[in-house]
Amino acid sequence: MKYVDEFRDPDTARKLVQQIQRLTNSIMAQRAEAGNTRPLQLMEFCGGHTHTIFRYGIEQLLPNAIELVHGPGCPVCVLPRGRVDDAVALASRPEVIFTTFGDAMRVPGSKKSLLQAKADGADIRMVYSPLDALKLAKENPEREVIFFALGFETTMPSTALTLLQAERQGITNFSLFCNHITTVPTIEAILGDPDMILDGFLAPGHVSMVIGEAPFQFVAEEFHKPLVITGFEPLDILQSLTMVLMQIHDGRTEVENQYKRVVQKQGNSPGQQAIKTVFEIRDFFELRGLGSVDHSGVRIRDAYARFDAERKFPVAGLTVTDPAGCQCGEVLKGLIRPWQCRQFGEQCIPQTPMGALMVSSEGACAAYYQYSDVQALKIKRHEGSGGKERAFT
Amino acid sequence: MCLGIPGQIVSISDEVNHMAMVDVSGVQREVNIMCVVEADKAPEDYIGEWVLVHVGFAMSHLDEEEAQRTLALLAELGEFQEELDQMQQGVTAEEQPL
Numbered sequence: 001m002k003y004v005d006e007f008r009d010p011d012t013a014r015k016l017v018q019q020i021q022r023l024t025n026s027i028m029a030q031r032a033e034a035g036n037t038r039p040l041q042l043m044e045f046c047g048g049h050t051h052t053i054f055r056y057g058i059e060q061l062l063p064n065a066i067e068l069v070h071g072p073g074c075p076v077c078v079l080p081r082g083r084v085d086d087a088v089a090l091a092s093r094p095e096v097i098f099t100t101f102g103d104a105m106r107v108p109g110s111k112k113s114l115l116q117a118k119a120d121g122a123d124i125r126m127v128y129s130p131l132d133a134l135k136l137a138k139e140n141p142e143r144e145v146i147f148f149a150l151g152f153e154t155t156m157p158s159t160a161l162t163l164l165q166a167e168r169q170g171i172t173n174f175s176l177f178c179n180h181i182t183t184v185p186t187i188e189a190i191l192g193d194p195d196m197i198l199d200g201f202l203a204p205g206h207v208s209m210v211i212g213e214a215p216f217q218f219v220a221e222e223f224h225k226p227l228v229i230t231g232f233e234p235l236d237i238l239q240s241l242t243m244v245l246m247q248i249h250d251g252r253t254e255v256e257n258q259y260k261r262v263v264q265k266q267g268n269s270p271g272q273q274a275i276k277t278v279f280e281i282r283d284f285f286e287l288r289g290l291g292s293v294d295h296s297g298v299r300i301r302d303a304y305a306r307f308d309a310e311r312k313f314p315v316a317g318l319t320v321t322d323p324a325g326c327q328c329g330e331v332l333k334g335l336i337r338p339w340q341c342r343q344f345g346e347q348c349i350p351q352t353p354m355g356a357l358m359v360s361s362e363g364a365c366a367a368y369y370q371y372s373d374v375q376a377l378k379i380k381r382h383e384g385s386g387g388k389e390r391a392f393t
Numbered sequence: 394m395c396l397g398i399p400g401q402i403v404s405i406s407d408e409v410n411h412m413a414m415v416d417v418s419g420v421q422r423e424v425n426i427m428c429v430v431e432a433d434k435a436p437e438d439y440i441g442e443w444v445l446v447h448v449g450f451a452m453s454h455l456d457e458e459e460a461q462r463t464l465a466l467l468a469e470l471g472e473f474q475e476e477l478d479q480m481q482q483g484v485t486a487e488e489q490p491l
């Protein structure tokens with residue numbers, strides 16, 4: 001297979017790794033002169049990137065002076081417990097068929113997950129697309145079909161366009177439980193958090209495909225951090241890391257686009273238009289681990305209130321704290337590594353997750369669990385050693 | 394949900410709602426192409442084009458080489474079969490065991 005050979009291109013990978021090493025040495029030397037020996041902390045925001053990084057063991061290729069912080073860009077991982085409880089309550093209404101992406105089934109609420117609610121008799125169905133949910137609504141006119149709308153800007157146009165199609169087709173037994181979140185305020189919250197000192201960002205490729213490059217300018221201009229919009233292949237990640245390091249090395253802070261083959265400068269305008277038509281910004285929205293973040297969520301505009309499950313049905317909307325001992329918040333902010341959480345591999349495993357980071361294949365804890373030697377990591381935690389993992393198999 | 398899956402537009406199934414049949418490695422499903430068609434072009438003009446499909450919506454054009462590379466990446470990440478099954482079935486009754 002010609003394409004796979006090309007995609008695995010070991011020569012290019014080797015060259016990029018060497019370049020990363022050279023740039024890092026030079027940056028660290030510059031910094032040492034100024035008395036700064038802190039490692040470089042670079043955040044990949046997107047869970048898709050986290051997955052690629054683990055799958056290809058990219059962290060082990062990097063110099064020790066680079067730490068990758070796995071950011072909160074996995075919509076399932078930042079879904080707070082209170083919203084899962086609300087979803088379970090909606091799904092348990094007898095008249096409701098509750099539809100969701102498979103990823104969200106195992107996310108624990110305070111009492112149960114959707115999977116457990118289904119086992120208890122709630123009519124919950126996994127769908128591939130919101131369009132499948134709309135089809136169910138057409139086929140079941142006597143039932144109310146609710147779609148659990150999740151995701152950053154990548155999936156927002158799909159939900160918005162489905163709602164508009166429902167309106168056009170006069171379908172009245174269809175509504176959205178809207179949990180969409182916006183990327184920019186989430187990044188802003190991370191940058192504004194005094195606990196976190198990041199040196200640069202890999203920005204999410206498919207969010208950028210929708211919103212374009214411009215919304216990220218504030219990272220470079222106000223926060224003076226380099227940011228590179230990044231694709232999902234291992235070589236994309238290596239190349240983007242090189243670009244971020246070059247900016248740091250040259251003292252530049254810019255928005256650069258490594259993923260030009262998919263991301264256009266202006267983004268996708270029909271997608272942006274659909275989002276604007278249907279959604280408006282919420283004053284604040286809770287993200288698991290990060291707490292309440294201003295303007296981080298969207299809700300359905302008044303003009304489409306009849307498609308809003310939160311207005312059609314009573315929804316408690318309570319904030320529920322995470323279970324004791326769960327350290328998802330610290331992991332999401334990069335303050336500890338997933339395996340340093342006391343629950344990792346103990347109570348919290350993919351089959352019985354305590355936190356959402358153990359649920360989705362894009363969550364940092366699930367990625368560590370899947371791709372590393374869990375026993376070795378547990379021993380390391382008991383020994384209390386920190387720093388970079390060397391326990392990968 | 395975030396990585397998407399590449400497919401090729403093979404026919405237009407519902408012009409009013411911008412629906413097209415898209416082929417992903419031999420599996421066909423109806424996909425909304427509203428975000429990748431330009432207002433002054435007919436949907437038929439897009440037959441044969443490769444697109445990146447997220448949860449049933451084509452969100453970006455791809456060239457064929459990029460499409461093949463992305464398919465290979467998804468296969469390597471172990472996300473391909475699951476995504477394809479979900480795409481084909483639309484609604485899945487049971488959660489897959491881990």
Ligand code: SF4
Pocket residue numbers: 325326327328329331338341342343344345348353354355356357358365
């Ligand atoms: S191991 Fe579990 S509880 Fe700990 S941070 Fe990860 S998901 Fe949260």
